[in-house]
Amino acid sequence: MERRHFDTLVIGSGGGGLRAALQLAQGEANVAVVSKVFPTRSHTVAAQGGMNAALANVVPDNWHWHMYDTVKGSDYLGDQDAIEYMCRAASHLVVELEHAGVPFSRLPNGKIYQRPFGGQSQDFGGDQAARTCAAADRTGHAILHTLYQQNIHAKTHFFDEYFAIDLIRDEEDFILGAVVLNIATGEPLLIEAKTTLLATGGVGQLFRTNTNARINTGDGMAMALRAGIPVQDMEFFQFHPTGIAGKGMLITEGVRGEGGYLVNKDGERFMERYAPHAKDLASRDVVSRAIAIEIREGRGCGPDADHVLLKLEHLGPEVIKKRLPGILDMARTFANVDPIKEPIPVFPTAHYTMGGIPTNRFGQVVMPLEHSAEEAIPGLYAVGECACVSVHGANRLGGNSLLDIVVFGRAAGNHIIEFLKENRYHRPMKDEWVERALSRLARWEQSGEGESVDVLRDELQRTMEHYCGVFRTEEVLAEGVEKVKALAKRLDAVRLRDQSKVFNTARIEALELENLVSLGLATVKSALARQESRGAHSRMDYPDRDDERWMKHSLYFEDGRVEYKPVRTKPMSVDTFPPKPRVY
Numbered sequence: 009m010e011r012r013h014f015d016t017l018v019i020g021s022g023g024g025g026l027r028a029a030l031q032l033a034q035g036e037a038n039v040a041v042v043s044k045v046f047p048t049r050s051h052t053v054a055a056q057g058g059m060n061a062a063l064a065n066v067v068p069d070n071w072h073w074h075m076y077d078t079v080k081g082s083d084y085l086g087d088q089d090a091i092e093y094m095c096r097a098a099s100h101l102v103v104e105l106e107h108a109g110v111p112f113s114r115l116p117n118g119k120i121y122q123r124p125f126g127g128q129s130q131d132f133g134g135d136q137a138a139r140t141c142a143a144a145d146r147t148g149h150a151i152l153h154t155l156y157q158q159n160i161h162a163k164t165h166f167f168d169e170y171f172a173i174d175l176i177r178d179e180e181d182f183i184l185g186a187v188v189l190n191i192a193t194g195e196p197l198l199i200e201a202k203t204t205l206l207a208t209g210g211v212g213q214l215f216r217t218n219t220n221a222r223i224n225t226g227d228g229m230a231m232a233l234r235a236g237i238p239v240q241d242m243e244f245f246q247f248h249p250t251g252i253a254g255k256g257m258l259i260t261e262g263v264r265g266e267g268g269y270l271v272n273k274d275g276e277r278f279m280e281r282y283a284p285h286a287k288d289l290a291s292r293d294v295v296s297r298a299i300a301i302e303i304r305e306g307r308g309c310g311p312d313a314d315h316v317l318l319k320l321e322h323l324g325p326e327v328i329k330k331r332l333p334g335i336l337d338m339a340r341t342f343a344n345v346d347p348i349k350e351p352i353p354v355f356p357t358a359h360y361t362m363g364g365i366p367t368n369r370f371g372q373v374v375m376p377l378e379h380s381a382e383e384a385i386p387g388l389y390a391v392g393e394c395a396c397v398s399v400h401g402a403n404r405l406g407g408n409s410l411l412d413i414v415v416f417g418r419a420a421g422n423h424i425i426e427f428l429k430e431n432r433y434h435r436p437m438k439d440e441w442v443e444r445a446l447s448r449l450a451r452w453e454q455s456g457e458g459e460s461v462d463v464l465r466d467e468l469q470r471t472m473e474h475y476c477g478v479f480r481t482e483e484v485l486a487e488g489v490e491k492v493k494a495l496a497k498r499l500d501a502v503r504l505r506d507q508s509k510v511f512n513t514a515r516i517e518a519l520e521l522e523n524l525v526s527l528g529l530a531t532v533k534s535a536l537a538r539q540e541s542r543g544a545h546s547r548m549d550y551p552d553r554d555d556e557r558w559m560k561h562s563l564y565f566e567d568g569r570v571e572y573k574p575v576r577t578k579p580m581s582v583d584t585f586p587p588k589p590r591v592y
Contacts (some may be wrong), residue, residue, distance in 0.1 A: 009197070009202060010197050011197075011354070014202045016038075016040070016424055017186060017204045018517055019206050020206065020392070021041050021050045023055075023148070023413035024473050027417025028424070029164045030159050032421050034424065037428060039165060042170045043157070046168050046237075049221075050332070051209050051220060054148055057142065058140035058410070059410035059414070060128075060408050061102040062139060065115060066115070067139040071098065073137065076127055080092055083402040083543035084587040085575055087576035091583065092582060094411060097415045116122050119360035121141070122140055123142050123259040123266060125405070127405040127406070131222075142331075147410060152182075169190075172189075174445035176200075182385075182387050183387045185198065185464050191512050203387045203389065206365060206388070206391075206395070209228075209393045209394055210364075211527045214358070214472045217256040217355075218256050219357055225522065228390065229523075232419055233530070233565075235419070238376070238398075238564055238571070239364060239530050243535035244544045244545050245363075246362060246403065247359060248356065248359035249270075251397040253314065253343075253353040254351035261292070261407075264549070264560065266320070268319060282301075283591075289592075291403055293402075294592055303355075319449065320352070321347065325348045332347075361394075363393050363396050364395045366382075367416075369419060370422075370423040371389040372423065376571065384526070391413060402543020412499060449515075452504060457505050458501050459503065464498060464502060464521060471488065476532045481547065482536070489536055492525070502521070521541050542558065560573060
């Protein structure tokens with residue numbers, strides 16, 4: 009098998025992976041980026057609304073208010089040291105991106121345009137803030153293309169359209185790189201690296217209706233699980249309140265930031281009842297639950313009363329064309345409505361994985377020890393949606409995901425540079441460790457009659473949507489656990505068609521299905537175990553937040569165990585924000 013050697017292997021070419029790779033390449037490290045799609049097709053490209061930073065270009069703002077909003081938005085499950093680090097770095101990194109070439113929208117005075125977003129406030133819960141730096145409604149697209157171009161300039165080495173099969177781990181738990189698969193040829197490749205960074209994105213494809221690309225199958229999280237690392241807080245899955253009804257395509261929160269609002273079948277602005285102060289710009293879990301309740305109580309729109317309407321025609325054609333051009337195209341294409349003249353039908357749709365691989369604020373993957381201590385796994389890092397730092401806690405604020413990937417991509421890059429100074433040589437590689445990773449691939453070399461990958465994947469998505477959605481109960485979740493376990497057993501019966509006729513993408517889809525099933529089990533088991541409502545995890549049988557028993561992170565291990573660790577409530581340099589009732 010062909011072997012390549014690098015200082016750092018970055019798996020995933022979204023914003024987090026490319027920002028880390030850029031930091032490393034500029035620091036003269038030899039970097040390889042492995043991506044199962046061409047880098048500018050990574051899911052960061054779909055981020056619409058913007059990136060939060062307290063620049064105060066539109067209204068007064070400071071990073072401490074941003075930190076308060078993020079802690080409150082997380083329903084007090086976010087780690088406050090990591091949140092402080094992110095919010096303090098935000099303004100500097102937006103300016104850095106601007107200098108790298110991101111074409112942010114502008115105010116008349118030439119400064120970066122900032123729009124209001126959900127869960128933002130001035131002065132610790134006061135008036136609405138405008139904190140989200142936007143490039144029209146294609147901010148992720150602008151950032152991803154800029155970071156890719158900068159990486160090309162810095163001579164980062166790209167392995168485009170390669171699929172990561174598994175991590176290589178030695179007896180001392182060092183991570184030595186990964187076995188990857190050339191999708192075009194089907195040939196495996198061993199990439200040996202002194203450090204490995206996982207930046208593989210979320211697992212939105214667990215749910216039938218979602219805003220995510222087909223590639224978001226949680227590959228990095230599943231690789232970490234198989235390497236003995238737990239995944240953290242998987243019960244917290246964000247449902248974005250405004251996906252196109254029945255389709256799932258994202259309608260950015262920026263629409264409401266620009267002045268759009270939600271109405272029910274009676275034309276009532278119902279968010280005034282659920283969030284009297286913030287209204288349509290309450291945090292995402294609050295708005296999603298409000299829409300679900302309106303529909304359940306019979307106030308939904310359309311012949312089936314199965315959605316609500318997002319009105320923006322009052323903004324006028326000029327604002328819509330200038331600030332929301334992508335939404336204009338998307339609504340016309342997928343909803344068959346013209347938002348300049350009529351409202352868009354919307355319904356909550358699976359959007360963002362708050363949980364992931366546990367890390368510290370330097371991007372190091374950490375393992376729990378006794379007495380709440382943690383130990384970093386040498387040579388392994390994770391950033392972005394596949395990681396859980398945790399800056400998003402139980403609910404992510406809009407505009408904080410693009411910030412998260414850039415801040416912690418840079419932080420991981422900086423820490424890897426220091427690690428490489430002390431670890432200058434590759435560790436020995438044994439064939440048995442490589443064979444262990446390759447055994448995953450061998451499993452899909454057998455063909456014949458059996459279950460279909462597509463059928464099983466569809467059943468998994470429908471099961472997760474039905475048993476682990478916006479509202480949850482003990483009985484429904486317990487049934488969901490059994491259903492997903494049964495699907496996991498059926499994996500053994502899955503077969504690809506006659507191998508001579510199988511293109512390599514069929515094998516990739518089978519490997520992705522394995523990843524999805526393991527993370528589906530992690531999500532539904534963690535949700536069953538948490539007996540409270542917090543952020544996106546809404547238990548109808550436990551409607552209140554319980555800080556005494558449940559202010560802790562869940563850790564799910566591959567053998568099915570669920571353990572817990574405390575939330576880091578002490579920030580780096582400021583006072584702790586203590587938990588209090590979360591109202592908007």
